[in-house]
Amino acid sequence: MMRDEVHAIGYRRLEGPRPVxxxxxxxxxxxxxxxxxxxxxxxxxxxxxVFGVHGVWLVSQLMARRYLNLGPRRGLLxxxxxxxxxxxxxxAAYVSIQFFVTALVIAVVASGAIAxxxxxxxxxxxxxxxxxRLHYALxxxxxxxLIPFGTLVFPTFVLWLTAVGIAPPGMRSELWWLAVxxxxxxxxxxATLTAGIIGLSALGERSLTVCTAFVAGLLxxxxxxxxxxxSGFEAWGYLSPERDLRTVVDWLLQVGHDSLSAxxxxxxxxxxxxxxxxxxxxxxxxxxxxxxxxxxxxxxxRAG
Amino acid sequence: MSEPHLSARNVSKLFGPVRALNDIDLQIGPGVTGxxxxxxxxxxxxxxxxxGELLPDEGDVRLLxxxxxxxxxxxxxxxxxxxxxxxxxxxxxxDFVEALTRLNGFSAADARARTAATMKRVGxxxxxxxxxxEMSRGMRQRTKIAQxxxxxxxxxxxxxxxxxxxxxxxxDLIALVRALGQEGRCVLVSSHVLHEVEAMTHQVVFIRFGRxxxxxxxxxxxxxxxxxxxRVVLSVSGDARAFGSQLLGLAHVQTVTVLADDRLELTTTxxxxxxxxxxxxxxxxxxRLTRFTSPDADLESLYRYLVSQP
Numbered sequence: 001m002m003r004d005e006v007h008a009i010g011y012r013r014l015e016g017p018r019p020v021x022x023x024x025x026x027x028x029x030x031x032x033x034x035x036x037x038x039x040x041x042x043x044x045x046x047x048x049x050v051f052g053v054h055g056v057w058l059v060s061q062l063m064a065r066r067y068l069n070l071g072p073r074r075g076l077l078x079x080x081x082x083x084x085x086x087x088x089x090x091x092a093a094y095v096s097i098q099f100f101v102t103a104l105v106i107a108v109v110a111s112g113a114i115a116x117x118x119x120x121x122x123x124x125x126x127x128x129x130x131x132x133r134l135h136y137a138l139x140x141x142x143x144x145x146l147i148p149f150g151t152l153v154f155p156t157f158v159l160w161l162t163a164v165g166i167a168p169p170g171m172r173s174e175l176w177w178l179a180v181x182x183x184x185x186x187x188x189x190x191a192t193l194t195a196g197i198i199g200l201s202a203l204g205e206r207s208l209t210v211c212t213a214f215v216a217g218l219l220x221x222x223x224x225x226x227x228x229x230x231s232g233f234e235a236w237g238y239l240s241p242e243r244d245l246r247t248v249v250d251w252l253l254q255v256g257h258d259s260l261s262a263x264x265x266x267x268x269x270x271x272x273x274x275x276x277x278x279x280x281x282x283x284x285x286x287x288x289x290x291x292x293x294x295x296x297x298x299x300x301x302r303a304g
Numbered sequence: 305m306s307e308p309h310l311s312a313r314n315v316s317k318l319f320g321p322v323r324a325l326n327d328i329d330l331q332i333g334p335g336v337t338g339x340x341x342x343x344x345x346x347x348x349x350x351x352x353x354x355x356g357e358l359l360p361d362e363g364d365v366r367l368l369x370x371x372x373x374x375x376x377x378x379x380x381x382x383x384x385x386x387x388x389x390x391x392x393x394x395x396x397x398x399d400f401v402e403a404l405t406r407l408n409g410f411s412a413a414d415a416r417a418r419t420a421a422t423m424k425r426v427g428x429x430x431x432x433x434x435x436x437x438e439m440s441r442g443m444r445q446r447t448k449i450a451q452x453x454x455x456x457x458x459x460x461x462x463x464x465x466x467x468x469x470x471x472x473x474x475x476d477l478i479a480l481v482r483a484l485g486q487e488g489r490c491v492l493v494s495s496h497v498l499h500e501v502e503a504m505t506h507q508v509v510f511i512r513f514g515r516x517x518x519x520x521x522x523x524x525x526x527x528x529x530x531x532x533x534x535r536v537v538l539s540v541s542g543d544a545r546a547f548g549s550q551l552l553g554l555a556h557v558q559t560v561t562v563l564a565d566d567r568l569e570l571t572t573t574x575x576x577x578x579x580x581x582x583x584x585x586x587x588x589x590x591x592r593l594t595r596f597t598s599p600d601a602d603l604e605s606l607y608r609y610l611v612s613q614p
């Protein structure tokens with residue numbers, strides 16, 4: 001057999017600045033694809049709506065307090081509290097309700113994160129590049145995770161900051177400590193949604209199926225578990241991520257929900273009996289999502 | 305000798321009980337190399353091994369001197385154009401190429417500049433703005449090639465790169481592949497369309513049943529098939545029959561067949577000798593030679609021979 005002469009240049013490192021971390025372009029592609037869908041824009045508008053309603057509630061509540069805090073009107077404060085509620089209530093209600101609306105956004109944007117790659121055969125293109133499985137997984141989690149960060153975590157922080165900024169002077173000191181539980185519970189919700197959609201996308205075949213299954217599953221579990229709890233089967237409450245999150249949020253923010261405003265808002269029934277078990281249940285949902293992602297990547301991609 | 309761009313040393317790959325590649329020993333350097341073989345011969349498996357998508361069960365695969373499976377950074381030097389359409393249909397051609405180029409570690413500005421230059425090079429300067437779902441097969445193929453070369457890799461693997469392209473696009477893409485080879489890149493092209501491979505390169509690797517059957521220059525390989533003499537068709541003006549008997553006197557000519565009054569077919573063991581000896585003989589006997597062609601001195605002839613062997 002003939003052997004022809006061979007020359008080569010060998011592997012050379014890229015000259016110039018340090019290579020950009022490949023997780024960013026993966027996340028960016030997810031957003032670019034998501035932004036092209038009309039459903040993304042519509043669900044984002046719903047998010048803004050929820051934020052706006054809670055913002056107005058919070059501002060009007062605090063402005064009323066500032067006004068009533070003056071001299072002879074001080075006596076009316078307790079009555080006003082009963083009507084407009086407290087900052088704790090606004091934040092807790094925001095995290096719980098926005099969790100549902102954000103589920104819509106993240107489902108629309110990230111349902112195809114892994115499923116579409118698998119259908120399109122994009123793994124071959126991704127992993128013919130200097131990319132590891134970890135880069136890929138982190139890139140997808142980042143892409144999906146920044147959506148609830150933008151619609152749930154950051155707005156919660158903004159609401160808290162607004163509250164601290166416009167609260168009557170005597171009230172500020174009690175609002176400072178709210179930052180950690182409010183933002184922390186929003187972050188927990190964001191992590192649950194991110195791991196849930198990415199895990200489901202890793203298991204699913206089509207983005208539309210994944211999107212529908214995610215939203216319908218969340219609503220269905222919430223409704224069914226709520227009904228079962230009301231019928232006396234309290235343990236079932238821990239199977240609803242929304243109810244678990246609500247339980248944890250209420251516990252962290254020490255919310256009673258007895259104001260008139262809070263009672264007008266949907267989805268604020270009582271939570272589960274044990275916040276610790278709810279926290280554990282949310283952790284299990286997150287772990288399941290990450291496990292599905294790991295399984296899929298290990299199955300589809302052999303390269304290290 | 306320095307390390308070749310691509311090397312496979314005693315490589316075997318099994319899929320369950322099926323041995324997709326069997327003891328492949330191969331080194332590929334700069335220039336365009338055609339990877340040929342019937343369906344299921346192991347071409348795509350070999351490409352995937354070189355791209356680091358698969359790990360060999362036996363032997364050692366090297367890309368630019370490194371193991372492409374375990375050492376991800378070396379894949380920065382690789383451009384892969386897969387056979388199947390692997391697209392995000394809602395992205396424009398530019399966005400798609402830019403997104404993949406950024407995965408090679410380029411900043412957004414660098415990736416954008418490289419994408420613009422590459423889209424121009426593959427002829428998608430204007431149509432690349434379309435969404436991929438709105439593109440024709442040929443445009444999609446060009447987009448796939450663009451993403452494989454935008455980061456300027458020294459090794460380019462092209463799996464059926466001309467599928468779906470119209471004749472003009474094919475000619476353009478063939479010219480592009482040749483240019484990539486002339487730039488000193490190692491370009492491995494897998495294709496079933498032999499005349500297109502022949503238009504790109506004379507350097508081929510032939511695989512069948514997972515085994516390496518031949519590698520090297522098409523004409524030199526053809527010359528090594530001693531049990532398969534070349535056929536040469538001659539058109540002459542003059543007495544073809546008498547000229548035919550003269551041709552039998554040449555040492556390398558085995559048989560002469562008179563096809564018509566002005567056409568002869570001879571078989572020869574050495575095409576170069578025939579190309580020198582036959583015109584000289586015609587001139588010496590006052591015969592005007594108007595045509596000298598060998599229908600089986602090309603890649604197709606070699607391919608048929610190698611496929612026909614058990």
